[in-house]
Amino acid sequence: MIEYERTLTTGFVNFDRGICDLVSIEFGAGTYLYSTSGPGGGLVVWQLNNGDVPTFFDSQVFDSSISLDGDQTIEFANLGSEDLLVLDISSSGSIFGYSLEPTGMIGETQQFQLPSEGGGTTLLASYSSNDTEFIVAATDGGSRITAYRVGPTGTFTEVDAEIGRPAFLDTVETASNTIVVTADSSTHSVVTFQADTETGELTRVDNSNATSHLALNTPSSMEVIQAYGSSWVLVAGSGSNSISVMELGSDGSLLPTDHVLDSSGTKFNSIQDIAVTSVGDQVFVFAGGEDDGISLFALVPSGQLVHLETVEGTAENGLVGVDTLSVAQVGNELQVFAADQQQDGLSQFSVSLDNLGSVIEGDSIQSGTNGDDILLGMGGSTLLAGGGDDVLVAGSGTTVMAGGEGADIFVVQNGSRTTIVSDFEVGVDRLDLSDFGQLRFPSQLDFTPTEDGAQIDFLGQTIVLQSADGGSLSQPDVLGDFFDAAVRLPNGPNENSSETVSSSGITGAVTVSTAKDNPGIRDAEVHFIQDGSAPIVVQADSQGYFDLQLPVGSEQGHIKIIKSYSTGIQEINALDALQVLRMSVGLEPTWGTAQPENYIAADINRDGSVNALDALDILRVSVGLPVESDAEWVFLDSKTDISEVTADATHYDPKISVVALNGDFSVETTSILLGNVEQL
Incomplete structure (x- = not known):
């Protein structure tokens, strides 16, 4: 389905190397692809032709006197009824770009001054109501999203500002509202605002409950598309190797419908960009990252992504990695373009629509x-x-x-x-x-x-x-x-785990005493260890009672309690794996702040850190499959300081110091079931 066509180059190294961004735009009956390259480069325009080689149409070398603070990304906007390619919002709050001629050619440089400081990236979107035009802008160096009213002479008046650090920004016209959609890099989440079309004021929509379970980390691309009678927000996360899909309500509410992760067959690890387009009834999603390939998905009306195909990088097609993607329908085919800043030129692919x-x-x-x-x-x-x-x-x-x-x-x-x-x-x-x-x-x-x-x-x-x-x-x-x-990711606990003999326990504070039953350590092994002596090992009975048969007098040593876990009790489930995956990419669990006990529980493979391998092992345990390090309870002395335990350092001392007088002792412990990550 995906066919490699060619590698496009202009013959000018500064245009062909370090390509930062791509955008496809229709003008009249023609479709044009715009690319921008790094220092010493500029803008290039290709006219796209159905079934034929794109035509090198126009170019613009960046003037050496122009200082661009951003990454030379491209944002298409309409300001003052003029089509504009915005390249930068400078640290001084100046919007810089080029006008576009009706023919698709690059026009004169354009510069607009915002009344507040910017910060060096291209984040700009516009909307209008009656005769009033508004823009919303956000900057990399700042921490807010600002709405401006655009005056008839091209002046800007600030009308509202909201806290946020978006990596991407867009506006959507719904049946009853204008919605501003952002992918926030500080909270690793999607944030929406209702925009008052009369005043331009922004009202944040509370989507915390709906999106709290999304394991999204480091938004790297965002697309908004209207299809199947709804609006859809798709967000790529380079830190989570994921694509999230959310249905956008007319009031700005978000309903997550899918969250897919890269596999060895999809080739979008460290995903950098997604490109989305609709053709007829169908919606196509292309994804690429640092994994030498491009994957194609269909977005179906339920909001689910169905993987159709992946094309891998070869010496011929030049896909070493993908930094930016663009897709456009040209006649009876989709033309897909990919660029990597470390490679020269654009890799062009096509998808036939003849049998759509x-x-x-x-x-x-x-x-x-x-x-x-x-x-x-x-x-x-x-x-x-x-x-x-x-x-x-x-x-x-x-x-x-x-x-x-x-x-x-x-x-x-x-x-x-x-x-x-x-x-x-x-x-x-x-x-x-x-x-x-x-x-x-x-x-x-x-x-x-x-x-x-x-x-x-x-x-x-x-x-x-x-x-x-x-x-x-x-x-x-x-x-x-x-x-x-x-x-x-699993969407809930597995209720069909194989049933084996239960080895239930208690998570939290557990008193261990030789003088009574101990429900928290039933069926566990208790090891009493003294320096220079062989350990004394006994097994607690079904009520947790044990007798170490220590001699009369005072004996000082330490105990270690080993208690196994059985899948039959189902305390470890797929939701635990979700929490661990969130923690492994720097997010908090869905309930809020993780505690040191949570990090210890998450490190089921005991390698000293919380990572995706722990999540995979927890998934295996939840369905009754073997893992290299079995799930078990660990018992820590309640006096042990674990305040320094983090996701990157989960080491702990399992030894519990005791003094046995005439064979008896009682000690307070903290019991943690490895793999069971829950709110304390």
């Missing part, structure tokens, strides 16, 4: 066309695709799917009822199980070949596959490269 189909959704029976359709079930449904390369998404009820001819993708939804695929073609069709956030390894699936296909059971959900040729299907036939698709 429709988006069809509903319950009961839904039939597709002969094009490349997207069919979505709603509740219980039967989806009958035609002859194209189709995407079929199961509904929440029992769904029967038939792909017909072509290379089809069957998307199974977590939590739905039985899904039946009636014509799975080996080596052509693909089964997408990425909605199962708990699924990380093929061995987790209960895969059973049948006479005419196969049956897959996972977490109480059944998928029945019938092969197109009527024969049996093996696991490699169906799964292929299991990690080709993007992966997702």
Whole structure:
């Protein structure tokens, strides 16, 4: 689907090297691609041609007398009824850019002075009401978003300012409001404001409850698109290797609908940019980062991203990394351009739209066309695709799917009822199980070949596959490269973990005493250790009682308590993995501030820090799979100072000092279940 076309160069090294940003703009019947390069460079314009090589159309060398504080990013804006390419908002508050001619050519330099200081980046968006024009601006060096009224002579009057440090900013016209959308780099979140179209004042919308579970870190790109009767905000996070999707309400409310993570097959690690476009009924999302490739997704009406394809970097296409992306529809194809500041020129790719189909959704029976359709079930449904390369998404009820001819993708939804695929073609069709956030390894699936296909059971959900040729299907036939698709975080605890003998315990303060039962250490091993002597090891009974049989008199030493964990009690679940993933990228847990005990609990593999490997191990534990370091309770002396424990330093001393008098002692401890990250 994604075809490499060529590498575009102008022949002028200062234009071709260090390309910082790309933007595609339509003028009349033509589409033009604008690029900007670093110091000593300038602007370049390419006219895009359907099925042919782009034409080097215009260029502008940056005047050496111009000092640009920003990163030479491009923002298209309309100020004073004039189309403008804004390149910078200087530290003095001066907006600098170039006007654009109706032909797409670069016009004269333009400079506007804001009444307040700026800070060196291109963050500018505009909106209007009746005859009044407003802009909102934000700067890298500042800590606020400011709304200005634009006067008839090009003057700016500040009308409101809000605290924020956005990395990206946009405005959206909804049915009843103008919404300002920002991706905030200080809070690693998406923040929206209602803009009063009469006064220009901004009112922040409280989305804290809706977005608190988003594991977004370091926003690196943001796109807003209107499709399927809604507005959608897509945000890339380079620190979390993720793409988040949120539905934007007309009041500025946000509803997260998807959050996908990079895998070995999607190639957007340290994602730097996303490019989004709609064609007909369908929405296409391209993503690239420091992982030598570009991934293509379809955004379906439910707000879910479906991975369609990934093209990897080669010596021919020049994809070593991707710093900036742009996509434009030109005739019957999408033209996609990628640039890396360490490589010369633009890598051009294309996606044919010759067989573009429709988006069809509903319950009961839904039939597709002969094009490349997207069919979505709603509740219980039967989806009958035609002859194209189709995407079929199961509904929440029992769904029967038939792909017909072509290379089809069957998307199974977590939590739905039985899904039946009636014509799975080996080596052509693909089964997408990425909605199962708990699924990380093929061995987790209960895969059973049948006479005419196969049956897959996972977490109480059944998928029945019938092969197109009527024969049996093996696991490699169906799964292929299991990690080709993007992966997702679990959306809740696993209620289907294997049941084994319970080894429950108590998290928090636990008194350990030889004189009574100790419910917090039932079935645990108690080690009494003295220097120069072999340890005394006993096992507490089902009530937590133990007897070390120490001699009469005073014995000083320390104890170590070893207590195992069983998945049958389900205290460790997928939500714990989500909390750990947030903590591993510098975010707080969803409830607020993490405590030292939380960091200790998060470091399940005991390597001294909280990282993504801990989250992966917790996922494995939550579904009953083995891990190298088993989950267990640790017991710390309650007097131990753990105030210095952080996500980067989780070391602790498990020894608890005791003095036994005539064999008896009592000590206060803090019990922590590794892998169980919860509010204290």
